Amino acid sequence: MSEATKIWLMIAAALVVIGLIVFTVVMAVYQWDFSRLSTQKYETNLHGIKEDFHSLSMKTDTADIIFVLSNDETCKVECYEESKAKHSVTVKDGTLVIETINEKAWYDYIGIGFRAPRITISLPKEEYAALSVQESTGKIEMPKGFQFETVDISLSTGNVRFLASVSGLTKIHSDTGDICVEDASMGGIDLSVSTGRVTVSNVTCDSELKVSVSTGKTDLTDVACQNITSTGSTGDLSLTRVIAAGKISVKRSTGDVRFDCADADEIFAQTSTGSVKGSLLTDKVFITQTRTGRIDVPQTTTGGRCEIITGTGNIQITIQAF
DSSP states (O other), X not given: OOHHHHXXXXXXXXXXXXXXXXXXXXXXXXXXXXXXXXXXXXXXXXXXXXXXXXXXXXXXXXXXEEEEEOSSSOEEEEEEEETTEEEEEEEETTXXXXXXXXXXOGGGGSSOOOOOOEEEEEESOSEEEEEEEEEXXXXXXXXXXXXXXXXXXXXXXXXXXXXXXXXXXEEEEEEESOEEEEEEEEEEEEEEEEESOEEEEEEEESSEEEEEEEESOEEEEEEEESEEEEEEEEOOEEEEEEEEEEEEEEEEEESOEEEEEEEEEEEEEEEEESOEEEEESSOEEEEEEEXXXXXXXXXXXXXXXXXXEXXXXXXXXXXXXX
């Protein structure tokens, strides 16, 4: 190694040490609060709504959306937001409309940000007609107690936790993120994720529950509905105490399917790479097929049709009496 190279390495090492010392001093002054390093400016704006409305519509870029029941029977929308990406809050034709007003120039996207914008919506009553949310990035939280006629939620990146009841169709889609639906009664349910986990628990559904995943696990627990349809490319499916009055239809490319005290009048399950195992509650007429797996099912001759097809996976089903 030449003398010049050694000198440059020593200079580089000294600069790294100086940088670490400066960073440590600055963070000590900020009490290690990394959010204070943010180059983005935020502010809190409170909107009081006096007009009556029966529906809600939101179109946002980046923000967590949280719904709460108002403690004084008035509607308030609190927006913690970037100064150049505020939200308008208005009532149009009986609908509370919240939209992002993005005034950023291209250079405003260059910088450091440690905080997430947040919209907290305090609703004065529990029952509404329609809820529509279109969002790019953020989480959505809907607590128990609210009731809607229809729900349509779509976001690119973010999680959804939904506990409200819906008399009609509940449609929730996330490209990247988890969906959790709990403790609710609904007319119909349509859930889909590209990459993420879907969890449905303690839910009744008057018609069909549809779950579609590209990559991710699906857990259904204590669910009662008319029909269940679940499709997926990669990911396991678990059905625990799931009862369908009509049909359960499952298709997976890669992933196991597990029944645990589940049942339906008719069952169809197909996997390319994965096993189908577990327990049902009533006798079935089993129709099974596998290329390389092992088959172990009851030799019952009465009951509904249960067709199970695997490529490279075992088929093992038992009947668990009530």
